[in-house]
Each structure stands twice: as structure tokens, then as C-alpha cells.
Amino acid sequence: DQQVKQNSPSLSVQEGRISILNCDYTNSMFDYFLWYKKYPAEGPTFLISISSIKDKNEDGRFTVFLNKSAKHLSLHIVPSQPGDSAVYFCAAASGGSYIPTFGRGTSLIVHP
Amino acid sequence: GAGVSQSPSNKVTEKGKDVELRCDPISGHTALYWYRQSLGQGLEFLIYFQGNSAPDKSGLPSDRFSAERTGGSVSTLTIQRTQQEDSAVYLCASSPGLSGYYEQYFGPGTRLTVT
Numbered sequence: 001d002q003q004v005k006q007n008s009p010s011l012s013v014q015e016g017r018i019s020i021l022n023c024d025y026t027n028s029m030f031d032y033f034l035w036y037k038k039y040p041a042e043g044p045t046f047l048i049s050i051s052s053i054k055d056k057n058e059d060g061r062f063t064v065f066l067n068k069s070a071k072h073l074s075l076h077i078v079p080s081q082p083g084d085s086a087v088y089f090c091a092a093a094s095g096g097s098y099i100p101t102f103g104r105g106t107s108l109i110v111h112p
Numbered sequence: 113g114a115g116v117s118q119s120p121s122n123k124v125t126e127k128g129k130d131v132e133l134r135c136d137p138i139s140g141h142t143a144l145y146w147y148r149q150s151l152g153q154g155l156e157f158l159i160y161f162q163g164n165s166a167p168d169k170s171g172l173p174s175d176r177f178s179a180e181r182t183g184g185s186v187s188t189l190t191i192q193r194t195q196q197e198d199s200a201v202y203l204c205a206s207s208p209g210l211s212g213y214y215e216q217y218f219g220p221g222t223r224l225t226v227t
Contacts, residue, residue, distance in 0.1 A: 044155070
């Protein structure tokens with residue numbers, strides 16, 4: 001039973017365009033959401049997070065949007081760069097639990 | 113400063129052998145996590161240590177898996193009588209503690225291959 005779902009295993013985008021990575025969750029107790037980026041042969045690195053009290057958080061080229069009613073969040077990368085090519089993991093956590101639940105990841109390829 | 117380190121980076125072992133994987137967290141981080149990632153899968157939680165509290169072992173897939181954390185720092189994940197389905201990348205992460213609990217810093221992982 002996947003509580004955090006990333007339904008697109010891969011995404012291909014042209015350099016300079018917007019990349020939109022999606023994530024859905026089923027557990028209404030989740031109140032904190034994170035995105036991690038992972039390059040091959042490296043561990044994931046934290047990218048951006050959002051609390052359930054917000055619906056948007058922005059950090060440079062990266063913006064995360066949260067739609068609580070739809071139990072959906074998305075990561076927007078604008079403009080996309082070839083160095084953004086990586087696997088992106090969505091994760092969710094609930095207050096009182098310090099163990100985030102991860103999705104299976106979406107592989108983003110940004111073409112020059 | 114130094115990040116999370118793991119050793120070995122790669123381990124090939126025969127079915128039935130025991131293996132030990134090591135994790136050195138970031139100095140001062142009180143929380144430590146072990147995950148594994150099988151091919152095409154997400155990160156599967158295994159075990160969580162926080163300070164001197166009893167670890168959360170709820171993710172360990174069988175009693176062949178165990179982990180310890182000595183002195184609140186280095187952690188060792190032990191897999192006894194390895195099976196082919198144990199083949200995966202084993203990732204360790206640490207977290208600062210009272211703040212930034214959810215923002216984990218991952219090591220590069222240990223790729224375990226059981227033949």
C-alpha cells in the first residue's frame with residue numbers, strides 16, 4: 001500500500017522549459033512534505049520542503065505547490081537545466097513520526 | 113564539513129554469508145536512519161535511531177537484519193545469512209535533531225550484491 005505515489009517514472013524536458021514533477025499521497029495525517037534529488041551512485045540530497053500550513057514554497061528555480069484537498073503536491077523547476085537531470089523523490093511525514101515515507105521517484109531528463 | 117560516509121561502497125557476497133555495513137553520520141546529528149533501495153523501487157525504511165532512545169526497528173524485513181549505533185555516532189547494519197533478495201543499495205542518513213528533523217543528509221550508499 002503506497003502512501004506516497006509518484007505515478008510518472010520518467011519525464012523528459014527541453015532545456016529552458018518548465019519541469020513539473022507530481023506526487024500524490026493518501027495519508028491525511030501527513031503534514032510535512034519534502035523533495036529530494038538523487039544523482040547516480042550518490043545518496044539523495046534535500047531540495048525543498050513545505051509544511052501543510054502553506055500551499056507554496058519557493059527557492060530559486062524550485063517551487064513546491066501543495067494542494068491539501070487533492071492530496072497532491074508538485075515540484076516546478078523553471079528554467080530547467082541539463083544539470084537538473086536526476087531522480088526526484090517525493091517524501092511525506094506526519095507530526096510525531098520522524099520517519100518520512102518516500103515515493104518511488106521520477107527520473108527527469110533535461111535535454112540541451 | 114564532512115558529510116555522511118558509508119563503507120564499503122560496494123560489497124559482493126555469497127548467499128548465506130553475513131555482511132556488515134557501516135555508516136558514519138555527520139558529527140552532532142542525533143538521528144540516524146537506514147534505508148534500502150532495490151532496483152526500480154523507492155527508499156524502503158529499515159531502522160531509525162534517535163539519541164539514546166530505543167531504535168524504531170519497524171522497517172526491518174526479517175530477523176536476519178539488525179543494526180546498532182555505538183556511542184550515538186557510528187552505526188552498523190548487519191545482515192545474516194544473506195539471500196539474493198537482499199541485493200540492493202543500502203543508504204544511511206542522519207538528521208540534526210530538534211530542528212530539521214525531516215531534512216535528512218544521505219550517504220552515498222553501499223551497493224550489496226548477493227550471488
